[in-house]
Amino acid sequence: MNSSHLLKCNKPNAMKNTLTLPVEPKRIYAFVLFLMLCSFALTVASAQSVGINTLTPDPAAALDIQSTTGGLLIPRMTTAEANALVNPPDGLMIYNTDLNNSMMFVQGTPFELYNRTITSTAPILSGLAPSVWVGVNLNPIVELIVGVDLQRLQLDLTNVREMRIVANVTGLTLTTGSTLDIALQYSTDNGANWSYLNGAGSGPGLSISANGLVSTPWVTIDAAAQQDVQLRVVGTSNSIISVQVGFGLLMAEMR
Secondary structure (H helix, E strand, C coil): CHHHHHEEEEEEHHHCCCCCCCHHHHHHHHHHHHHHHHHHHHHHHHHHHHCCCCCCCCCCCCCEECCCCCCCCCCCCCHHHHHHHCCCCCCCEEEEEEEEEEEEEEEEEEECCCHHHHHHHEEEEEEEEEEEEECCCCCCCCCCCCHHHHHHHECCCCCCCCCEEEEEEEEEECCCCCCCEHHHHHHHHCCCCCEECCCCCCCCCCEEEECCEEEECCCCHHHCCCEEEEEEEECCCCEEEEEEEEEEEEEEEEC
């Protein structure tokens, strides 16, 4: 009897000494542990490179992609869409579908990343002393040195897709507030009719405002110009001007 009585007395004491946590604190502790693990994972991830298809990304790369069946496809835009980008940061890259070339922005200006080889060059003028170019206006356009055929050039553009003008301007004199734009035109009927090599952009052409070496951007020439054609240099201005200009060199580059 005494032994049984002692056991009964000890059971309540044993229950009082057992630590039993409420349900709510358990959930809180589990949530805190989860946050600690997430924080640790984020810390490790931020200190390491991210790899795709590799467990050992290059430590110098923020993102290391390895593949033998595919490449990295960057956003594709037209020239108009690229020009509409507001304050593009340095290093921003796109693929220009009009130029068929990758572009990178530096100080707001897009540069072609793939430097395609120039296939040929054709001098149009060389060593032309500064001379007067009279009556240049916006419409109609005026041919450089009217009546002199030396500035016209016969070229076969069958395999040419892009062209630009490179000029070394000398002795330039413009009326105050006036501008001078020059461009290349082509003819397929021996000069009876003329069209811009790039009809949509009236190019290749450039605006001349100072002496020195200048060049136009590369422009895609129209399919109709991809044949044996005659070329000439024409000028336009924002007002009727009499301009003096010379060219140490004026040539067309093709690719």
